[in-house]
Amino acid sequence: MEFDRELIVRAQAGDRSAYEAIVNQFSAMVFRLISRFFRSREDVEDLAQDVFLKVFARIDQIRPDENFPGWLSRVTINTCYDELRKTRRRKTAMETYGPELTAEKSVAPTEPDTLGKARLALQGLDPKLRIPLVLKEVEELSVEEIARTMGLTQTNVKVRLFRARKKLASILGSRGKQK
Amino acid sequence: MNPLKDLFDDERKRVFLPGPSFTERVLARLNERRLRETGIWDIVPGSTRPVFAVALTLILCFFIVQLMVPLAPQRGMIEASLEAEQSPAESFLYNETEVPSREVMEQLIALEDQQ
Numbered sequence: 337m338e339f340d341r342e343l344i345v346r347a348q349a350g351d352r353s354a355y356e357a358i359v360n361q362f363s364a365m366v367f368r369l370i371s372r373f374f375r376s377r378e379d380v381e382d383l384a385q386d387v388f389l390k391v392f393a394r395i396d397q398i399r400p401d402e403n404f405p406g407w408l409s410r411v412t413i414n415t416c417y418d419e420l421r422k423t424r425r426r427k428t429a430m431e432t433y434g435p436e437l438t439a440e441k442s443v444a445p446t447e448p449d450t451l452g453k454a455r456l457a458l459q460g461l462d463p464k465l466r467i468p469l470v471l472k473e474v475e476e477l478s479v480e481e482i483a484r485t486m487g488l489t490q491t492n493v494k495v496r497l498f499r500a501r502k503k504l505a506s507i508l509g510s511r512g513k514q515k
Numbered sequence: 516m517n518p519l520k521d522l523f524d525d526e527r528k529r530v531f532l533p534g535p536s537f538t539e540r541v542l543a544r545l546n547e548r549r550l551r552e553t554g555i556w557d558i559v560p561g562s563t564r565p566v567f568a569v570a571l572t573l574i575l576c577f578f579i580v581q582l583m584v585p586l587a588p589q590r591g592m593i594e595a596s597l598e599a600e601q602s603p604a605e606s607f608l609y610n611e612t613e614v615p616s617r618e619v620m621e622q623l624i625a626l627e628d629q630q
Binding site: 352355356359360363364367368370371372375377380381384385388389392393450451453454455458470473474504508 | 518519521522523525526527529530531532533534537538540541542544545548
């Protein structure tokens, strides 16, 4: 992605128009990445705002020669990871300590189709496994790019991809058998 | 048909794009955050900052000096312990630097003799 490095220098000096230019230039990329993990427009927009606020809070840490789009992707993925972990923890807490929905249990839920089942299985994956898998299969990044974005070694990324696929296959297999 | 392949293809199509006022919202939140993060130093107007800084430094120096200078006692330990037992004659003998007058001396001797 073509990027004017002067923008970073200006943003570091507190130039408001540079902030605006950075958001205008990179918001589509940030939105696209977050859309891979969150399905509601409001969630995506809130997280995208958080990403830019984090970036501007740490703008002094960026060197002008640093790969800014790569750095921004890393901040975006880390923000998604934190949010997915929070959501997962909330969900587990609700399932463990929340009120029992006896009334809703009596209504038979509609059975999801094959695509729906696969989506549920993907959403149920641990974010540690889900993020590299989505980056590989949906964003079509290479193992090296995923490693750089997530701050992991390439071996670690490969292990996570292998585990994610195995786990997905096992979830989908067991659901198929239940049916 | 591979359900995962279909899912990934489907996911690839789902992309949200930023709305027209997204940039303004980010900048508004950024300003809000900056206002919240401003501390006492930012409340002080720029022109009075040097005066404020000098005053703060002087106050700090005063407290440091107060802490570092040891407290000097008004009198020594021996004086303090003896004071309660000292008679006027002993007080003259140990504490007074000037020699008393003859009349006073005679009065003191008379008092001693009575005791």
